[in-house]
Amino acid sequence: MDELTTKQDCVSAFDAHHPPSNEIIEKCVHCGFCLPVCPTYVLWGQEMDSPRGRIYLMKVAGEGTAEMTSNWVSHFDSCLGCMACITACPSGVDYGKLIEATRAQIERNTERSRGEKLHRRFVFETFTRPDRLRQMRWPLLAYQKTGLQAVVRRSGLLKLLPKKIRAMEALLPKLGPRETVAEVTPPAGTKRRRVGLLLGCVQREFFPQVNAATTRVLAAEGCEVVAPREQPCCGALLVHAGEEAAAVELAKRTIEAFERANVETIVTNAAGCGSNVKEYGHLLRDEPEYAERAKVFAAKCKDVSEILAELEPRAKRSPLKLRVAFHDSCHLQHAQGVRSQPRSLLSKIPGLELAEIPEAAICCGSAGIYNLVQPDAANALGDRKAELIAPLKADVVATGNPGCLIQLQASLARHGWKIPVVHTIQIVDTSIRGESVDALG
Numbered sequence: 156m157d158e159l160t161t162k163q164d165c166v167s168a169f170d171a172h173h174p175p176s177n178e179i180i181e182k183c184v185h186c187g188f189c190l191p192v193c194p195t196y197v198l199w200g201q202e203m204d205s206p207r208g209r210i211y212l213m214k215v216a217g218e219g220t221a222e223m224t225s226n227w228v229s230h231f232d233s234c235l236g237c238m239a240c241i242t243a244c245p246s247g248v249d250y251g252k253l254i255e256a257t258r259a260q261i262e263r264n265t266e267r268s269r270g271e272k273l274h275r276r277f278v279f280e281t282f283t284r285p286d287r288l289r290q291m292r293w294p295l296l297a298y299q300k301t302g303l304q305a306v307v308r309r310s311g312l313l314k315l316l317p318k319k320i321r322a323m324e325a326l327l328p329k330l331g332p333r334e335t336v337a338e339v340t341p342p343a344g345t346k347r348r349r350v351g352l353l354l355g356c357v358q359r360e361f362f363p364q365v366n367a368a369t370t371r372v373l374a375a376e377g378c379e380v381v382a383p384r385e386q387p388c389c390g391a392l393l394v395h396a397g398e399e400a401a402a403v404e405l406a407k408r409t410i411e412a413f414e415r416a417n418v419e420t421i422v423t424n425a426a427g428c429g430s431n432v433k434e435y436g437h438l439l440r441d442e443p444e445y446a447e448r449a450k451v452f453a454a455k456c457k458d459v460s461e462i463l464a465e466l467e468p469r470a471k472r473s474p475l476k477l478r479v480a481f482h483d484s485c486h487l488q489h490a491q492g493v494r495s496q497p498r499s500l501l502s503k504i505p506g507l508e509l510a511e512i513p514e515a516a517i518c519c520g521s522a523g524i525y526n527l528v529q530p531d532a533a534n535a536l537g538d539r540k541a542e543l544i545a546p547l548k549a550d551v552v553a554t555g556n557p558g559c560l561i562q563l564q565a566s567l568a569r570h571g572w573k574i575p576v577v578h579t580i581q582i583v584d585t586s587i588r589g590e591s592v593d594a595l596g
């Protein structure tokens with residue numbers, strides 16, 4: 156507890172703009188049920204790196220008996236924001252709202268080192284900008300296709316680079332052709348719904364095959380799919396990192412783009428984006444012109460597995476002889492409460508066998524930008540997950556978030572395990588198109 160500085164005047168360490176809610180903090184009864192599912196507690200066994208410890212740190216800062224020292228901040232930087240503690244908590248503590256508010260306070264009221272600031276700026280200015288990711292695509296593709304990546308990796312040159320740059324290089328997914336999605340894709344047969352597709356940033360540029368598969372499956376199931384061209388980043392990475400003001404602006408532009416598209420449902424296929432857009436009502440609560448529109452927008456958002464679970468299957472599924480290990484993305488299972496729908500979607504494919512990964516509640520270490528800013532902890536969690544997947548002898552791993560896809564691919568590759576990792580919808584698409592399982596890589 157030596158990081159806690161006692162203050163005589165007991166002035167809150169937080170500013171007045173949405174400090175972490177006391178009402179939520181007081182709901183915590185310190186039972187500890189959340190500890191075994193908290194990845195950082197599992198790794199280090201330290202109370203202050205558990206949900207209960209972090210809630211205590213928020214409480215003392217709010218009461219003015221602790222300051223936001225660098226040590227205090229480090230316990231929040233190490234949190235993955237995975238929300239496993241919310242699922243585990245019997246008292247209904249909404250830790251998501253607490254960590255979001257705390258991180259925004261940290262970014263407004265504490266100073267990061269110059270190196271950290273530069274690194275974070277690079278990450279935000281790149282991964283929230285599809286146009287910049289697109290510009291990076293071709294040099295990165297050349298780096299992979301010419302064999303330069305293999306040479307550089309073998310040469311040991313990477314060891315000379317800073318750890319966070321090495322982490323970025325190690326996480327680079329294998330890039331393929333850039334499939335684009337039409338602005339409007341007509342439904343097969345009678346139209347059942349007009350849906351909007353949130354394209355994402357990393358998904359759009361590094362996993363375009365996932366958006367293409369999502370569009371094909373939705374169209375095959377009778378949806379007219381609209382992918383507004385002018386949609387920006389939804390702001391998920393920014394919200395989860397405490398960059399509230401920038402996230403609010405992106406949320407407004409996203410709402411405007413989908414209002415113009417006039418759709419009944421907004422489909423997400425990146426769990427991190429999905430959990431963010433479903434919370435727009437909360438994010439924009441102080442914006443008179445947008446508060447109500449944000450609630451309407453959020454109520455329309457569904458993960459692709461949710462909407463497909465609602466629609467009685469129309470397209471024929473061809474058999475796939477495939478053993479699939481299903482990985483629950485934290486932002487799908489904990490933040491959105493979506494667990495049964497992707498499993499049910501996969502189990503409707505004849506011949507497909509589902510394998511459950513042990514410790515499903517625990518994060519793989521991806522968590523937005525976590526594997527870029529906290530590479531050691533992320534690698535330890537990735538290794539743990541890879542070691543649980545390997546004995547399942549699965550042909551493929553399926554998941555619903557590009558971040559998990561990248562993290563699992565890198566973690567399995569580190570061990571030399573060549574198991575393809577794909578988005579759940581790619582398997583459904585392969586079955587509907589009657590393609591061979593080889594198409595999954």
Ligand code: SF4
Nearest residue numbers: 193234235237238240
């Ligand atoms: S969000 Fe995840 S890492 Fe953070 S306290 Fe909760 S369980 Fe632990």
Ligand code: SF4
Nearest residue numbers: 183184186187189244
């Ligand atoms: S499970 Fe809920 S109430 Fe219990 S310690 Fe964790 S956050 Fe607090």
